[in-house]
Amino acid sequence: MSLYQPIKRLVKHSAVYGLGHVLSRSVGFLLLPLYTNIFSTDGFGVAGLAMTWLTILTLLYSYGLDAGFMRFYILASQERERRAIFTTATLALSCTSLIFSLLLGLLAPHLVTLFFGAGARGTGIDLVLLIRLLAGILFCDTAAFIPLLLLRAEEKSWLYVLIKVGSALVLLAANLYCILAAGMGVEGIFIANLVSSALTLAAALGVLLHSGAGRLSRDWLKQLLRFGLPFLPTGLAIALLDSADRLMLERLDSVAAAGLYNAGAKVGMIMGLLVAAFRFAWQPYFLATSRENEAKKIFSRILTWMLAACLALFLLMSLFVDELLRLRIDGYTFFGSAFWESSRVVPLIMLASLFYALYLIFEAALYLEKKSGLIALVTLAGVAVNLAVNFWLIPLYGPLGSAWARAIAYAGMALGLYGFAQRYYPIPYEWLRILRLVLCSAAVFGLAMLPALRSSTVLRAFLLASWPLLLWGSGFFRSSAGEKSGFLSQKLRKLVADRRAG
Numbered sequence: 001m002s003l004y005q006p007i008k009r010l011v012k013h014s015a016v017y018g019l020g021h022v023l024s025r026s027v028g029f030l031l032l033p034l035y036t037n038i039f040s041t042d043g044f045g046v047a048g049l050a051m052t053w054l055t056i057l058t059l060l061y062s063y064g065l066d067a068g069f070m071r072f073y074i075l076a077s078q079e080r081e082r083r084a085i086f087t088t089a090t091l092a093l094s095c096t097s098l099i100f101s102l103l104l105g106l107l108a109p110h111l112v113t114l115f116f117g118a119g120a121r122g123t124g125i126d127l128v129l130l131i132r133l134l135a136g137i138l139f140c141d142t143a144a145f146i147p148l149l150l151l152r153a154e155e156k157s158w159l160y161v162l163i164k165v166g167s168a169l170v171l172l173a174a175n176l177y178c179i180l181a182a183g184m185g186v187e188g189i190f191i192a193n194l195v196s197s198a199l200t201l202a203a204a205l206g207v208l209l210h211s212g213a214g215r216l217s218r219d220w221l222k223q224l225l226r227f228g229l230p231f232l233p234t235g236l237a238i239a240l241l242d243s244a245d246r247l248m249l250e251r252l253d254s255v256a257a258a259g260l261y262n263a264g265a266k267v268g269m270i271m272g273l274l275v276a277a278f279r280f281a282w283q284p285y286f287l288a289t290s291r292e293n294e295a296k297k298i299f300s301r302i303l304t305w306m307l308a309a310c311l312a313l314f315l316l317m318s319l320f321v322d323e324l325l326r327l328r329i330d331g332y333t334f335f336g337s338a339f340w341e342s343s344r345v346v347p348l349i350m351l352a353s354l355f356y357a358l359y360l361i362f363e364a365a366l367y368l369e370k371k372s373g374l375i376a377l378v379t380l381a382g383v384a385v386n387l388a389v390n391f392w393l394i395p396l397y398g399p400l401g402s403a404w405a406r407a408i409a410y411a412g413m414a415l416g417l418y419g420f421a422q423r424y425y426p427i428p429y430e431w432l433r434i435l436r437l438v439l440c441s442a443a444v445f446g447l448a449m450l451p452a453l454r455s456s457t458v459l460r461a462f463l464l465a466s467w468p469l470l471l472w473g474s475g476f477f478r479s480s481a482g483e484k485s486g487f488l489s490q491k492l493r494k495l496v497a498d499r500r501a502g
Helices: 004-038 041-062 065-075 079-106 108-115 127-143 145-153 157-181 186-211 218-228 231-252 255-268 270-289 295-325 337-368 372-397 399-424 431-448 457-474 487-501
Strands: none
Touching: 004 041, 004 157, 004 255, 041 079, 041 108, 041 127, 041 186, 041 231, 041 255, 041 337, 065 079, 065 145, 065 218, 065 270, 079 108, 079 127, 079 145, 079 218, 108 127, 127 145, 127 186, 145 157, 145 186, 145 270, 157 186, 218 231, 231 255, 231 372, 231 399, 255 270, 255 295, 255 337, 255 399, 270 295, 270 337, 295 337, 295 431, 295 457, 337 372, 337 399, 372 399, 431 457
16 A cells, blocks of 8 residues: 555645635634734733633643543544443533633632733733633633534544534624624634634534433543543643743733733744644544554654644744735735834744644654653743742743743654654654755745845745745755765766766
8 A cells, every 4th residue: 555545645635624614714714804903011911911811721621531531532453442432521521611710700800910911900801801712712611622623533634624613703793793793802803712612612512412412421431530630731831831921021011012922922823723634633643543554654654744844834824924914905004013022023923833743743642652751851941940030031032932932842743752752662763864854944045135136025025936946956855865866976977977988
C-alpha cells in the first residue's frame, strides 16, 4: 500500500475540520474590526483577560476525561464497551460541570480580585457579571464536550463541522445584536458566547439521544481518570502558555498592553486554525494508523508536509500583516488605528503555533507508548520557561516580550518531546528535506525584513512567489531519499560527469 493512501485519509478529515474551523473561527476575525473600532485597548484587554480565564477553567472542568475517552473509545473492541465509555464520560462531566458552575456563580463577587487586576477593576465593566457568564458558558461547553468528541472519534467530521459552524453563525449574530443594537459593551461579548454555547449544547443532546445510552461503569470511570488525569496538568500548561501572558502583561505592564497583545495574538492565531484542523483529525488518525506496518514512515512524511504547510502560511501572513491591519473597509480600517502596533507580535505568535504543531506530532509516540507522564513533565517545563521569560522580557519589551516568551517555550517543548519520543518510539524523520525547507523559508523571511524590501509590497510579493521555486531548486520536492534528486543536485552531478568525460 502506498504511503499516500493513509495520509490522504488524514488530509481529508483535516480538510473537513479545517474548513469548519476556519469558517467558525472566521467569525472571530470578522468581529475584530467591530471590537477594535468600538472598544478601547483597556476594554478589549478586559475581554482578553476574561477569555483567558475561560480557557484555563475549561481544562479544569474537563480534568483530562477527553483524552481518556478518545483513547479507550477508539481502541475498544466491542460496541457494548464503547457505549459504556461514552455514557460514563458524558454523565461524569455533566454532573461535575454543573457543580463547578454553581460554585463559580455564587462566589463571583469574591473572585473578582483573583481574576482581574486593579487596572481592569477601574474600567467600569461589570466584572461580577462577566464571571457568572463564564460559569454558564463553561457548563454548556463541558456538557456538550463528550458528544462532540464522539463525532470526532467516529470520523463524522461533516456533522461535527455543521454543529460548529452553526454555533459560530449564532455567535456572530448575537455579537452584532448585543454590541451594536443593544449597546451592551464588553459584557455583550460574553452574553453572545453564552447564547452560542447553549445552542451547541442543544445540538449535542441530539447526538446523545441518537447514539443511545450504555451502562454507567465505575470501572471505566476509574480507567478514564487514571489515563486522563495526567493530561490535566499538560492541558493546563498549554492553556497557561497561550493565556498567562495576558494576565502577566496586565500586572507587569498595563491592561492596555494586554489589549494590544490580545488583538495581535488573535491575528497570529490564523496559524492556530491550521494547527487546530490538524489536531482534530490527528489523534484518532494516529491511533488507528499505529496498527499499520508502515506507520512510522507515514508519521515521518506527515511531519515534513505539515511543517511545509505551516511555513507557507507563516510567510504569507508575516510578509503582509501590516497591509491586513490597515485594510480600509467603508471608511474603517480592519483594525482601529490604536491597535496597529499589535502587528509586531504576529510573526512570533505564528511561530509558536508552528512549534505546537511539531509538539503534537512528537506527542503521538508517547501517547501510543502510554507515557503521558513524560508529556506532562515536558509541558510543565515549558510553562516554567514561559513564565520566567515573561517576567524577564515584559518590563523590557511589553507585548513583544510576551510573544517571544511564547515562541521560546513552544520551541523548547517540541524539542523536549522529540527527545523522549525518539527514545521510546523512534521515527526516521526526513531531516535533510526539513533542513532545505527551513533554510529556504528563513532566506525569504530574512530578505523581506530588510528595510529596502520591507517598504515595498511588490518586492515582498515577489519574494513570496520565489519561495516554491527555491524549494524546487533545493531538491525539497523529491519524496524520499531513494527517489529522484533535486534540480541543483542533478545539475551538480551532470557538471561533474561532463568534466570527467572532458
